[in-house]
Amino acid sequence: MPVGTSWGRWPRYEQRIFALGSRFDPLPGYAPMLAFGNGRSYGDVCLNEGGTLLATRGLDRFVHFDPDSGVLECEAGVMLSDIIALTLPHGWFPPVTPGTALVTVGGAIANDVHGKNHHRAGSFGHHLLSFELRRSSGQMLPCSPTHNSDWFAATLGGLGLTGLICTARLQMRRVPGPWIAGDSQRFGSLDEFFALARQSDTEYEYTVGWLDCAASGSRLGRGIFMRGNHVEHHAPPPRTGSLRIALTPPLSPVNNLTVRLFNELYFRRPAAAQRHALWHYKPFLYPLDGLLEWNRLYGPRGFFQYQCALPPDAAATALPEMLRVIAGARQGSPLVVLKQFGSMPSLGWLSFPRPGVTLALDFPNRGVVTLRLLEALDAITRAAGGAVYPAKDARMSAGSFQQYFPAWKRLQDYMDPQFSSSFWRRVTRSE
């Protein structure tokens, strides 16, 4: 069996790959099965050790697009980048998009992904009109918020466990073009971040913070806040191609020294404080998509991402505690995102977004010391009543998962008996 992995490049599992070429293809029946989108989840939510992965990138057909209403129907293997290429010339954009456009519609539904506009637009599921779910029995279930609504809520954020999503209908949002205008500014503390988020969330579609995770003492919680809105602007898109990291370095260049140096320069660079900024949507929304296979930079052992959500009341104390633990451990990376979630309740039973603040950071995999650090962060998240994002996880304990997502038992009744994942087996085993 071939060895497969996900974006964090850890863990690596042997699994059978069955490539679907059409939504009408029969399923192979080698259980346990699991749909695989574009592997942009960081851990094992899209892996199935010893089982079968249904590769869905062949489900890449558009079924219908109405340029008047902005309603799009497509197969589940279509990527957001393909959707943008089709709809943006007509003035329509995905209403919610994660920090990479290289995800499939099926993956976006199964993790109920969120973007920099969660405070305004909620998550992917809030714009999902309907989808078709294929069960291993052959049954095709049409699902929407009003029809088979329990299947809709189980499958949205349902981690691919209820069956194969074949097609989806989405309501796109109107935009005047590919440009985003706004500003960026430095903040010196978490209190300043919260004040900026409060001030900006009514006026700006997109808001996001970058945090210096190596900063400690009086610099703890410093970072850069960016905000923007789609605007009408007539200029050709910047001519930037993609670069590719072609080799995995034997040792990761991401270490305490390089992170400190990079963060200092990044924080101080003039573009960190721009009163009037104009960005093409690609560098603003998808800054890493121009560097293909950047995940190799973490070396042969791969890396972990830790993304948690902390409730509003607990965030002011839990966040600085986390940052102190991370700075003390000297294990972070420059990729740290801080974002205020809005209060719109998620529609999926296991959806991750919830009111409060979300912090996401990458850590090179240094084995047991990194696992210990992540467990220490989990202890803070658990005590704060928060949650860790399954799409980014490869190691949380069953106890943590079950505390974060109490609806997991409800999902069990809707799981396809032939579907499972490495993630699910890990987080539902008895400890």
Ligand SMILES: Cc1cc2nc3c(=O)[nH]c(=O)nc-3n(C[C@H](O)[C@H](O)[C@H](O)COP(=O)(O)OP(=O)(O)OC[C@H]3O[C@@H](n4cnc5c(N)ncnc54)[C@H](O)[C@@H]3O)c2cc1C
């Ligand atoms: C650089 C980067 C930035 C990111 N930023 C964000 C962000 O801002 N917000 C956010 O929410 N996420 C973010 N992510 C995570 C990413 O959006 C999710 O992990 C997304 O689900 C990946 O989609 P995929 O198509 O690669 O699916 P995969 O990772 O291959 O699979 C994800 C899940 O979807 C299921 N699945 C896939 N296709 C189907 C199908 N047809 N039917 C049923 N189940 C299916 C799989 O079984 C699996 O459980 C980011 C990832 C990267 C690499």
